[in-house]
Amino acid sequence: MRLLVVEDDKKLATYIVKGLREAGFAVDHCADGDEGLTMVIGGDYDAAVIDIMLPGLNGLALVQELRKQRCAVPVLLLSAKASVDDRVRGLQTGGDDYLPKPFAFAELLARVQALVRRGSRAIEPTTLEVGDLKLDLLRYKVTRAGRKIELQAREFALLEYLLRHAGRLVTKTMILNHVWDYSFDPQTNVVDVLVCRLRNKVDKDFETKLIRTMRGMGYVLEGS
Amino acid sequence: MSWKALREFTRTISFRLNLWHAGIFLFSAALLFTLIYFLLGAAIDRKDRDVIEARLREYHAVYENGGLVALQDWTTRVNDARKQRMFFVRLKAPDHKVLLMVTPQDWFDTDVALLDRGAEGPTDDWIRAARNTEIDLTVASMTLEDGTILQVGRSSDSRAALLGKFRQVFFAVIPPVLLLGFVGGAFVTRRMTKPVCSIVEAASAIINTGCMDVRVPERPAKDELQDLVLLFNRLLQHNEDLFRALHDSLDNVAHDLRTPLARLRATLEQALPESGGAAQNAIAEALEEVDRVETIIRTLMDVAQAEAGLMRLDVEPTDIGLLVRDVEELYEDVAQEKGVQVVNELADPLIVPVDAARMRQVFANLLDNAIKYTPAGGLVSISARHDREVELIFRDTGRGISGTDLPRIWERLYRGDKSRSQHGLGLGLSLVKAIVQAHQGRVEVTSMEGQGTKFRVFLSLQPQLQRAR
Numbered sequence: 061m062r063l064l065v066v067e068d069d070k071k072l073a074t075y076i077v078k079g080l081r082e083a084g085f086a087v088d089h090c091a092d093g094d095e096g097l098t099m100v101i102g103g104d105y106d107a108a109v110i111d112i113m114l115p116g117l118n119g120l121a122l123v124q125e126l127r128k129q130r131c132a133v134p135v136l137l138l139s140a141k142a143s144v145d146d147r148v149r150g151l152q153t154g155g156d157d158y159l160p161k162p163f164a165f166a167e168l169l170a171r172v173q174a175l176v177r178r179g180s181r182a183i184e185p186t187t188l189e190v191g192d193l194k195l196d197l198l199r200y201k202v203t204r205a206g207r208k209i210e211l212q213a214r215e216f217a218l219l220e221y222l223l224r225h226a227g228r229l230v231t232k233t234m235i236l237n238h239v240w241d242y243s244f245d246p247q248t249n250v251v252d253v254l255v256c257r258l259r260n261k262v263d264k265d266f267e268t269k270l271i272r273t274m275r276g277m278g279y280v281l282e283g284s
Numbered sequence: 285m286s287w288k289a290l291r292e293f294t295r296t297i298s299f300r301l302n303l304w305h306a307g308i309f310l311f312s313a314a315l316l317f318t319l320i321y322f323l324l325g326a327a328i329d330r331k332d333r334d335v336i337e338a339r340l341r342e343y344h345a346v347y348e349n350g351g352l353v354a355l356q357d358w359t360t361r362v363n364d365a366r367k368q369r370m371f372f373v374r375l376k377a378p379d380h381k382v383l384l385m386v387t388p389q390d391w392f393d394t395d396v397a398l399l400d401r402g403a404e405g406p407t408d409d410w411i412r413a414a415r416n417t418e419i420d421l422t423v424a425s426m427t428l429e430d431g432t433i434l435q436v437g438r439s440s441d442s443r444a445a446l447l448g449k450f451r452q453v454f455f456a457v458i459p460p461v462l463l464l465g466f467v468g469g470a471f472v473t474r475r476m477t478k479p480v481c482s483i484v485e486a487a488s489a490i491i492n493t494g495c496m497d498v499r500v501p502e503r504p505a506k507d508e509l510q511d512l513v514l515l516f517n518r519l520l521q522h523n524e525d526l527f528r529a530l531h532d533s534l535d536n537v538a539h540d541l542r543t544p545l546a547r548l549r550a551t552l553e554q555a556l557p558e559s560g561g562a563a564q565n566a567i568a569e570a571l572e573e574v575d576r577v578e579t580i581i582r583t584l585m586d587v588a589q590a591e592a593g594l595m596r597l598d599v600e601p602t603d604i605g606l607l608v609r610d611v612e613e614l615y616e617d618v619a620q621e622k623g624v625q626v627v628n629e630l631a632d633p634l635i636v637p638v639d640a641a642r643m644r645q646v647f648a649n650l651l652d653n654a655i656k657y658t659p660a661g662g663l664v665s666i667s668a669r670h671d672r673e674v675e676l677i678f679r680d681t682g683r684g685i686s687g688t689d690l691p692r693i694w695e696r697l698y699r700g701d702k703s704r705s706q707h708g709l710g711l712g713l714s715l716v717k718a719i720v721q722a723h724q725g726r727v728e729v730t731s732m733e734g735q736g737t738k739f740r741v742f743l744s745l746q747p748q749l750q751r752a753r
Contacts, residue, residue: 069543075550113539140542141535148596162546162578165553214617240614244645245579247652247712253617275564276571277556 061176062086064108066096066122067138068115076109079165080172093117097125105133107175109168112139112150120153127154134175136168166229166278188223191283193262193270195223204262214239215258222271222281231278255279297480298473305469310462317454325447332440333410336424339371340436344426347375347434352383359386371438372396372423378431390439391421399423399437411437418442479509483516496524531594534585541581549574583711587696590718597639597722604634604643604674604743608666611647615655623660626651629667636674636743642719649712650678650739657737658682673725676741684733693729716741 063080067073068091080087088103090096093116100108100122112119123135137155139147147158156178157171188195192205195216202209202219211219217239222230232251236242239254255271263269272280293299346358352375359373370388374396377383387396398413399421411423423437479500486500499520500513552574556567589595612628619626647666654664662681669675685693696714720727720741731737 069547071547072550075554078554140539140546161542162549162574164549214613240610242610242614242644242648243641244648245582246614246648248615248618248656250614250618253621256621257617274556274568276568277553 061106062088062104063172063176064096064099064103064105065089066093066099066108066110066114066119067091068111068113075165076168079169083169083173085172091115093119093122097122100126100133101129101131107134107136107172109136109138109172110155112137112141120150120155123150123154134178136171136175138163164229164231164233164277166231167234169228170225170230170234188220188226190223190226190281191268191270193223195220202262204266209261211258211261214254215261218254218258219262222279225281227280227282229274229278229280234278296477298470298477301473301477302466302469305473306462306466309465310458313458313461321447321450324450325443328441328443328446329412332420332422332438333424336371336422336436336438340424340426340434343373343436344428344434347428347432356384359384371436372421374435376433376435378433383432388438395421395439399435412443414442414444415439416442417445420444476509479503479513483513486516486520490520496520496527527594530592534588534592534594538581538585542578545574545578545581580711583715584696587711587714587718590715590722593722595642595719595722597642599637599639599723601635602638602640602643604636604638604668604676605630605632607640607644608647608676610644611651612666614648615651619655619664622655622658623662624655624658625663626655627663627665629665634668634670634674636745638723638743643723646716646719646741647676647678649716650741653712654678654680654682654737654739670745673745674743676743678739678741679736680738681736684735684737685729685731686733690729690731694727 061084063085065073065076065080065087067076067089070091073089073091077087077089088099088105090099091114093114095116096108096110096114097117110119110122114122117125119137119139123137126133126135134156135154136157136159137150138159138161139150140161147160150158156175159168159171186196186198188197194203196202197220200216202211202216218235221235221238232249233245235251235254236245240250255273259269259271263271268284270281270283272282274280343355343358347355350357355373355375362371371386372388372391373384373386374382375384385396395415398415399411409425411421411425413421415421418441419439420442421437421439423435425433425435427433482500486498489498490496499517502513502517503510549571552567552571556564556571559567586595608628608630612626615626651664651666658664658680659682664678664680667677667679669677693713694717696711717727720743723743725741725743728740728742729737730740
């Protein structure tokens, strides 16, 4: 999977490129809008991460130009601008997704993976498994070491989400978006409360704890 | 509906202007008519009298000089000479005995009787009587020195007939002239007030849609209204520039804050897995702080945008009940954890035109507050009322807000002393107020210390589009 990152901020670019490479992508980088355009059109990329504020051609104009030239590479736009307006404009001009700065790398990765997956649709699994934890998507059943675990709808949604991202970091914002479809920060940490409840059912009575808290970052679900 | 349209129409300047115009026209025409009517009547009278008076003086002189015989002789001669139109002459003794009477050929006896009927009063007078619709009889009388009465008269065209003809013409001409004036006036005033109408249209378009680039179409004319249009457009341009500048500077502030924050986060995220022990804790804490700062920036921007009228609202008919249920679900676990019971009393769907995402944010903030400040075992209830507007009530049995804090809770970053220990940004309620006001609604709060607080959100049922009209 080949990705292009167009970002002029050196520090941020280095971090994004490094992170994406570690996640198994082949990543190219450029810091200029005009150069970015020729690279996307010339290269065979599976997705592009493009900052909106760029020297030369800006991100929005770049995407517009791409779409005009009938280039359908999925694009994730990054922006430090204030408002929802930018998000709307970004998506209207042909961007496929939008991520405001600052962002957690885990979230960027999740979105890039979603974009890449959109192109090549894999067969949906009907059960998700990590260690001795099993989740049956068809029968809505969860078992651990053969023991049935009763979950509420929201707890089930959270567990499914963690399992789908097994071994990878999931941020609170990602959970908030996925489980409640809510994109603002509620002041009280509702995510913590839900994760705590899920832990009580899934991890409490077992030797190996599957859900780990990464302080300051989010949560990871993984087997030992 | 058409009755309303008619009332709407009669309210317009162009209609009223036209009505006044027509009224003044009608009044002055009537005045002119009356004046001419009387002047004409007087002129007809004068013309007839002058001739008769001259003849009266003539006969008088003849009688003075030669007495009855001379007068008799004179009348015969004169009437012979002027065949075409003869005068009526009569001389009466003081005892009303007729001494001499000459009647023109076209006079009948009835005419003399007609005259006598009107001539019983003072003799030194004029008598004008209508014989029929076409002929008037005019007679002048004069009492002579010896007491005899000399009367001279003749027939003339009917004054009434002449004036009648004039009246006829007037009443036949006025209605079409008035109608023409009214229609023409309507056309002209409509044309003249068109700039005013387009100013109203432009203003309401801006208020309704929020599009700042609407302008009033300019005309080639160079009158005061055109000046008004030009000035109005300049004002709009000025507003748009200010608006854009404000928007841009907000964007720039956000950008300048978010970019270093993004770098900071990248640095910290990179450092976290490579560190250990105390350093790891410190980095994790720093990351949490970055999150908090980002939230503050975002909320501050939202408040600033909403207060400046820059917030983009996707207003659509939305079931408020559904939004409240969403928010209730978001906080369900938190409330349960805290031992606070949340009761949603909304039953029927309540369709209100709002931006769903923003309104959900409002409800989330209010519910968050209510749960936060209500102790275990307490109750939070959400209910609604509606008649002309929708009222949503968030009531809690928390510790309440003190009288000194109450008026200040809407201020940015204001936190009452007691709430400093709680998590939160002190921006939640400012955001609530700003978003609700951006929806043309309002929020109110009442609180009893130790008993609880009641927040009320009022929203209009009418879409914004109609309100501006």
